Amino acid sequence: MLAAARAAFAERGYDGASIRGIATAAGVDxxxxxxxxxxxxxxxxxxxEAPGDPDEFLPEVLAAPPDQRGAAVVGMVLRVWDGPGRSAxxxxxxxxxxxxxxxxxxxxFVLTKIIRRVVGSLDVPREEREARGALVASQVAGLVLMRYVLKxxxxxxxxxxxxxxxxGPTVQHYLTGDVLLPGRRD
Amino acid sequence: MLAAARAAFAERGYDGASIRGIATAAGVDxxxxxxxxxxxxxxxxxxxEAPGDPDEFLPEVLAAPPDQRGAAVVGMVLRVWDGPGRSAxxxxxxxxxxxxxxxxxxxxFVLTKIIRRVVGSLDVPREEREARGALVASQVAGLVLMRYVLKxxxxxxxxxxxxxxxxGPTVQHYLTGDVLLPGRRD
Incomplete structure (x- = not known):
């Protein structure tokens, strides 16, 4: 079923795919x-989630030394994209x-399953976490866009x-560095 | 004519495409x-279908002091996106x-009309320009994605x-800073 779902979502997008069509392709009701x-x-x-279940790849990232967390995040994202789950x-x-x-x-998904867990594992003030996570997401998403989509x-x-x-150093900077964070009230 | 132009620019790039070839493909003079x-x-x-002409907004970026070029790039991109051309x-x-x-x-478009002109205006070795430009693009594109698309x-x-x-400091770092650039042979 998941394989059929991935194929359907990859070919037709979210709106174009239907449970009925996916079930038919999978040969189930x-x-x-x-x-x-x-x-x-x-x-x-x-x-x-199946091609890259955060519970599978996040522990490795969270186990990296705090000053190498940025490189670990970038490496993890690239491994997922270079793996079999890329089309999904x-x-x-x-x-x-x-x-x-x-x-x-x-x-x-990205916020609750990935960013908050990575940023939450670091010794940074609670009120800085959302902004640091968003900046990390901006760099990582842009990297993915340029490497895999625009090539x-x-x-x-x-x-x-x-x-x-x-x-990696940019992501590390956003995670733990001296950044003028947006959205702060001070 | 536009369909023929899109095909030609996509297949052969800006430099490789010619008005003569596009006209022939479109069956016009x-x-x-x-x-x-x-x-x-x-x-x-x-x-x-560019919403704006880079010749209008790039001069301001290129006029910024070299050490503020990163902030100028980010500011320019945000102004374009916050302006009337956003939907385009x-x-x-x-x-x-x-x-x-x-x-x-x-x-x-982004390469020939924007990145090369910004990076080409800086005093960095020629062989570093492509990589620096791509890194800038990755950060700027990701920022746009997070701010305007994923919100x-x-x-x-x-x-x-x-x-x-x-x-801005990240873009400045990619433009002129001490970066371990990808794709180098040394």
Whole structure:
């Protein structure tokens, strides 16, 4: 079912895919899909989480020394994108750029499942966390966009280690560095 | 004519495409293309559906002191997005994320009309320019994605000056700082 869901979401986007179509492709009854995943949204999140379940890859990031957390984040994101889940993640990004609701879904997912856990693991003031997380997300998302979607060289072809060496320090700076954070009241 | 132009620019890049070739593909006289679009640049801007002409907003960026070029780039991008052209730019980004050919067009546009001119105005070695430009693009594109598309707070609501203060130093670092650049052979 998840494989069929990923294919459907990758080919047709969130709005174009249907539980009925996915069930047919998987050779099961639509009621079974509803039983396991509830709504299409639930199925979508499950399909998206499957190629890179944060519970699988986050512990490694969180185990990195605090001053190497930035490089660990970049390395983790590149490994997920270079892995077999790329087409499903790309479908997620496409949906998010095209549809307000998908954008909300992705934002919720990235915020609650990834950013808050990475930033929350660091010794930074609570009121700085949201801004630091958003800045990290801006750099990481842009890197993904340039390397995998627009395929801008040399980012598109460079080995992962070189990309980590170039961008990791920026993410580290946003995580723990001396940044003029937006949205502060002081 | 525009369809032929899009195909040509996407396949051969800005430098490789010619008005003569585009006119032939469209089955019209080159003089007609010149009549409607003036130069190749005019045709390119129309093909990309660029919401603004870089010649209008780039001079201000290029006039900023070299050590404030990063902040100038971020400020310029935010002004364009906060202006009346936002929906047109968003359409451009959506198209690029959805279609390989649009992605190539946007990449050509951003590369030849913006990045190369900003990076080319700086005193950095020629062989570093492509990588520095790509890194700048990654940060700026991600910022746009988070602020205007995913609407991640506090980036979505923060005043432009605060965003420039937070992200400008990163862009400056990529432009002129001590970065381990990807794609180098040394």
């Amino acid at each position: 639509p009621a079974l899909v509803h039983h396991y995943f509830g709504t299409k949204e639930g199925l979508f999140l499950a399909a998206v 993640v790309l479908a997620l990004v496409r949906s998010a750029v095209n549809h307000e609701r998908s954008a909300r879904l992705l934002r919720e 801008l060289e040399p980012l598109a072809s460079a080995p992962r280690e070189e990309v980590v060496a170039a961008v | 080159p003089a007609l293309v010149h009549h409607y679009f003036g130069t190749k640049e005019g045709l390119f801007l129309a093909a990309v 730019v968003l359409a451009l980004v959506r198209s690029a994320v959805n279609h390989e050919r649009s992605a190539r067009l946007l990449r050509e 991640l707070e506090p980036l979505a609501s923060a005043p432009r000056e605060e965003v420039v203060a937070a992200v």
